[in-house]
Every structure is written in C-alpha cells, then in structure tokens.
Amino acid sequence: MSGRYYIEVYGCSLNHADAALAAGMLEAAGYRRVETPWEADVILVFTCTVRLDSEERMTRRIRVLSGVAEKTGATLVVAGCMAAAQPYTVKRIYPKALLLSPANPHRVLECLRRRRSLLHEPARPKTLYTPPPRIAMHGRVAEIPIVDGCLGDCAFCITKLARRRLYSRPLEVVKRYAEELVRSGALELRVTGQDAAAYGVDIYGERLLPRLVEELASIPGDFMIRVGMMSPDQLLPILDELLEAMRSPKVYKFLHVPVQCGDDELLRIMGRKYTVDDVRYIVREARRRLPGVTIATDIIVGHPGEDEEAFRNTLRLLEELRFERVHVAQYTPRPRTRAAAMKQVPDPVKKERSKRVMEIVQRIGFEEHSRLVGARARCLALGPGERGGVEARLYNYVQVILPEGVEPGWVEVEITEATWYDVRARPTLMPLEGS
Numbered sequence: 001m002s003g004r005y006y007i008e009v010y011g012c013s014l015n016h017a018d019a020a021l022a023a024g025m026l027e028a029a030g031y032r033r034v035e036t037p038w039e040a041d042v043i044l045v046f047t048c049t050v051r052l053d054s055e056e057r058m059t060r061r062i063r064v065l066s067g068v069a070e071k072t073g074a075t076l077v078v079a080g081c082m083a084a085a086q087p088y089t090v091k092r093i094y095p096k097a098l099l100l101s102p103a104n105p106h107r108v109l110e111c112l113r114r115r116r117s118l119l120h121e122p123a124r125p126k127t128l129y130t131p132p133p134r135i136a137m138h139g140r141v142a143e144i145p146i147v148d149g150c151l152g153d154c155a156f157c158i159t160k161l162a163r164r165r166l167y168s169r170p171l172e173v174v175k176r177y178a179e180e181l182v183r184s185g186a187l188e189l190r191v192t193g194q195d196a197a198a199y200g201v202d203i204y205g206e207r208l209l210p211r212l213v214e215e216l217a218s219i220p221g222d223f224m225i226r227v228g229m230m231s232p233d234q235l236l237p238i239l240d241e242l243l244e245a246m247r248s249p250k251v252y253k254f255l256h257v258p259v260q261c262g263d264d265e266l267l268r269i270m271g272r273k274y275t276v277d278d279v280r281y282i283v284r285e286a287r288r289r290l291p292g293v294t295i296a297t298d299i300i301v302g303h304p305g306e307d308e309e310a311f312r313n314t315l316r317l318l319e320e321l322r323f324e325r326v327h328v329a330q331y332t333p334r335p336r337t338r339a340a341a342m343k344q345v346p347d348p349v350k351k352e353r354s355k356r357v358m359e360i361v362q363r364i365g366f367e368e369h370s371r372l373v374g375a376r377a378r379c380l381a382l383g384p385g386e387r388g389g390v391e392a393r394l395y396n397y398v399q400v401i402l403p404e405g406v407e408p409g410w411v412e413v414e415i416t417e418a419t420w421y422d423v424r425a426r427p428t429l430m431p432l433e434g435s
C-alpha cells in the first residue's frame, strides 16, 4: 500500500502527537506527504472539539476537505477528538468519511486497508509506538506524550468522551524515545499528557511522574525537560517527590496546574476534586522549594453556577497567588456533558467577566516580567518564534524573544523589554544596533 497523503492537525499537543504517529505509520508503508489535499490519495484531518468555536471550525474544514475528496476520489479520514466524541456530526457532513478515534492513530493503515472506521479500544495500545523524531519534532522541540486520558470526570469536558481511559506510555518506551530524540538534536523535551500527574496509575498502579522525570534527567546531553499540565488533585499525592525531581538543572522550574476557578462551590459544580486551599498549598510549596518557579494555570469564565460572588473569588485568587501565566477560556457548552444541561451564564456576562479577568492577568504578567528587565541571564534558544525573532526559554520557562540570527543552544542575554506574555532580550555578545 502506498500513495500520497495530506494531513491537517488541530488542537493540543496530544492530538499533534497522534497525528505524528499516524504520519509515521503511513511513511513507513511508503506513503509520501504532499502539501495540498488536491494532490493526495488520502486526506487526514486530526480534529479538536474542545470548544464550540473549535467544533465550528472543524465542521467547516471537513466540508471543504470532503468536497476535495469527492472531486479527486481521495479517501477522507477524520481522526482526533471529534471523530470519537461526535461521530454522527462528522458522518452527517460526509457519510463516506472513515473515522479514526484518538485511541487508534497507529492503526491508520488498517483503517485504509479495510475501509473501516476504527472507534473502539485497540488490542495493542498506541502508547507502545512512537513516531520517528523527524516527524515528531518541531525544530529542536520534541513533545513526548506520556499519558492520554485522565482520571477526572469534569462537568464541562468533552475530551472525556474522546479519550475515555488513562493510557500511560511505559517508562522504558518513554526513556528510549527521549534518548532517540536527544540524539536527533532535541533541545527541549516536553513531557505532556492531559494530566501528567496521573502518569503510571493504569499500568503501574501508582503515580510515577517523579521517577520518570528523574530517569529523563539522567539521560546524557544538553537539553531541558518541561513537565506538562497536572490536575491539582493528582499532583497533591506526588508533590513532594516531584518538586524534588524538578530540582535537577535539566528540568525547567515550571508547573502548569489548572485551577479553573477560585471558588470551592463552583469547583464542586465543575466536578473538580480539589479545593482552592489545595491549590494555595501547591503554589506555596512550589515557590518555597523551587525559587523563581513559574506557575501557569487555566481559568474557565462563565461556567454554569458561576455567580458574581464566585467570579469575584476567582479574581481574588488571581490577585493573591499571582500566577505568572494564565490561560483564560470562556465556557461554551459541549454536547453530552453535564454542564451543558445546567442553567447557562448569559453570553454578555461571560464576555464582560473575561475582560475583567484578562485585565488582571495582563497586569500581573506585565509586572512579573518587568522585574526581569535589565537582568543578565542564560536562556535556551530553540528556533524561529511564531511572531518573528528567535524563541528561547529561561530556566523557569519564561518565554524570551531574541533577535533573528541567534543559533539554537544556550546563550547569555540581557533582558531589555517586557510584555505581559514574554520578555525581549539581546545576546550580551551581540553589538547594540548602530554601534
């Protein structure tokens, strides 16, 4: 089986990793990647449906790509979360689409050969496979998904319908793959999962993230490890050991702990299994044990049950804990979730609250970053940034934008400017403009 494939990928790093796995399988079978769907025999789209606007975008793309498939005779494979969480929506748009769930990207060839959708749990999980580094790496950055799915059951989350079970990648598979990535030139290994703190529970019966981080940090080479998102309730039991493992100079001092809101009653309605005090404890401990640590969090604005008082509690928490980075999302109802059936917060209220949260987030981000201006630091240059310049990271994962032309690797810099989101810097060995 061989031919040409075209691939489009949306959503989070897990979806990108699944797409890399499928692309690796196709290329191993002789398929060649092409740049437009018009040239392809197989068109793959890895969908994301985390929010209503993502779903609408996917719907538009599936319509366009199915139009191409109809004209050229190509096979359209709709993979990713929408395939599993909303298969009927996809089939309504294009009944001939083959569906490939997030549990099955490694079976893409079987899907094509048998011309059958694969939506059920596979006998051999995808976590036993890894894509070739040349497909998985973005420049010098490599994502290593260590665990798929989560142990939670949040009222708002559609991902639970798409990635139903916890699947950890065995420790030796992760380590061997990390070694391969480092040999291929990776400077940053991003250890990711929907909930990295739950790593290991399904296959080892215990949370093994601290041990995994230690193992990865023991790999020889000049690279950094970034630990991905961790739910507070899963992080708490391993907090002590994880902070210890993160003291290694090869691990960014960075934690991503999504609090979602600052109100205990609203956390209960959301189905989150921790309290605001649990998060306060995590933040306090992390800052005490890892000086300079960056703590990122996520906030959902306008979830059902969020009254003005609950919302104010969220604002107060942001002021109190001063997270260095906050991802803010306006709640949108997702099909077949509990929160979708609850009384909704009106859209104008959500909008206005998002604005109020963003004002605080931007002010605190700017204040924190401004403190760095004038400092000299070492940062790891990774490659071209999305909005120009060269992207780099400080030891605590603060994003640094360097001038064009800086080569990947460690570089001494002086921080010259701050925004709420990142800092700008120039290498100390680079002459000032005009001098």
Ligand code: SF4
Pocket (backbone or CB within 6 Å): 010, 011, 012, 013, 014, 015, 047, 048, 049, 050, 080, 081, 158, 159, 162, 163
């Ligand atoms: S896991 Fe969530 S964010 Fe990632 S692709 Fe699926 S729906 Fe999108």
